[in-house]
Structures are given as structure tokens and as C-alpha cells.
Amino acid sequence: MVGLRAKGYRLTPQRLAVLRALVESPHHPSVEQIYGQVRLEHPMISQATVYRTVETLKEMTEVLELEFSGASNRYDGRRAEPHPHLVCRGCGSIQDLELPALVREATEVAERAGYELLGHRLDFYGLCPRCRGR
Amino acid sequence: MVGLRAKGYRLTPQRLAVLRALVESPHHPSVEQIYGQVRLEHPMISQATVYRTVETLKEMTEVLELEFSGASNRYDGRRAEPHPHLVCRGCGSIQDLELPALVREATEVAERAGYELLGHRLDFYGLCPRCRGR
């Protein structure tokens, strides 16, 4: 699964648990949330291990990291290639968007500028329908 | 200038200096860099004041903040509305992009999802022409 072994990494129970938590959640969880989930079955795991595993998976391009300076980073274990998101400033929820034309067009522009493109961030911040009501 | 006074804020030398540093730099400086610049003329200013001023200007929609979790946030005092950027992972340089059609289209999509839109982030990460050579 995901080829940790194939790439020379050891397949530890902790890594499997973090990976499962990431793949099973559609909510773009933070390390804190992954930690809480994983601890249900691995009470002895440490946050440091979660941080390290997430970093490893990021290097393997198996998760996508969304950085937030004021708050915790969030992780997408379901779609590791960069893609657009809707981020609610009220409740912190994050949902995926499908905008393939946008991504394609944007990518072309960046490359035309002479950049070797490594990734992108196409995120929209606002209030989700639920949070608008308050 | 910029109407700090008009909005009920006091016009202090520190605030003016930070504002000037922001408007004069096209490099999307960090607080650290603004601090270094401002200190040339105000040796007694503190970093806390720069942080507080930048926060104030952000609330006034006079600067745009670009968050980076691993590194310092960067600030654009020349164009406060959200707009696309090219960010070099090698040297950290940031340059503005003009993609009005992209922004318009993207905005429509987000609003169609029922969001009250507050801002967005359309950034591209890669290696600039200079850094590609290394």
C-alpha cells in the first residue's frame, strides 16, 4: 500500500495508522486531528511521529500539505497533487474544488514566466453557507 | 496618506515608517525585513510594533498578507487586493502576476458554491530562472 516499502522506508504500525487516518478522512485534518484519531488504536504514539510521518509522505508525494501560518497545517491524503480548495474562515472546514481548466491555464502562465513549476495553491477563503448565517 | 487618521488610528512616526517601507518595496518583504529597513531611520522601533502595524494595515485592507507556515509571512503593500504570485522555492523571491481572467473565473466558481468570498490565494511555487541553474 502506497509503496512505503518499495521506496526504502520501513513499514511500521505507526506509519500505517497515520496513512490510514489520512486516506480515510475527507476533512483535510491537521496533525493534531490525525494524532487524536490514530491514538484510538495506538495509545502510545507520539505527536512527533505523526509530524515525521506526514513529512515523509509529503516527500513521497503521497499527501498534499496546506500551510497556514496562524493555525495548524492541514493535510490531504486523498489527492496529493495540488488542487483548488474552498476554506471557511468561520469553521475552518476545507472542501475540494474541481477546476481543471483553471489549473491548466494557470500552470501554463507560470511556465511561460520561465519557472520550473513545483506546485501551486489555488484556494478561496470565505464563509461557508452554514457560517454565513451567524 | 492611506487614511490612518481618517479611520481613527493615530499617525505615529513608527506607523508611517512601516507604511513607507511597505509601499517602497516591490519584494513582498517579511516583518523581519521591514524591521531591518525601518530601523535605519528609527533605531528604537521594536519588532512588536512592526507586527502590530502590519496587522493594523491588514485590517484596513492596505496590505496583503501571504502566509507561510514554515517561514515568515510576506507582505504586499502595493497591491492589497488578492492577486496571483510566483514564489521561488529556491531564493524565496515573490513576483506578482497579472491574470485578471483567471481571478474573475475563479471567483465566480467559489461564489457558485455558496460561499461569501473574502479572499483567495492563487500562487505558484517553483524555481525561478536564476535558481533553475543550480
Add this chain to the structure above:
DNA sequence: TTATCTGCAAAATGTTTGCATGCAC
């Protein structure tokens, strides 16, 4: 067997805050 991984605690980083003093108005 052995190099990698883990848990723990401490450190590092960027940012925010409390408080006494200073200054814009």
C-alpha cells in the same frame, strides 16, 4: 544484527500579549 524509527523532552521559530511608560490628539 543493524540501521532506521519511535517516544520523550527540550529547542527552535514566528508571532502575540501584558504591562508600564510615552506620546498623538
Add this chain to the structure above:
DNA sequence: GTGCATGCAAACATTTTGCAGATAA
């Protein structure tokens, strides 16, 4: 004169790291 702003240092939040013991291969 009054209250907002500043400087300083301490507090904060998140993430990273050093190290000794554990474990996958």
C-alpha cells in the same frame, strides 16, 4: 489630560530536533 501606541520581555503555538532505547528487515 486622556487614551491609544510603543518597547520590552515573557508567553504562545506549532513544528523540529537530540538522544537513548526499540524494532523492522
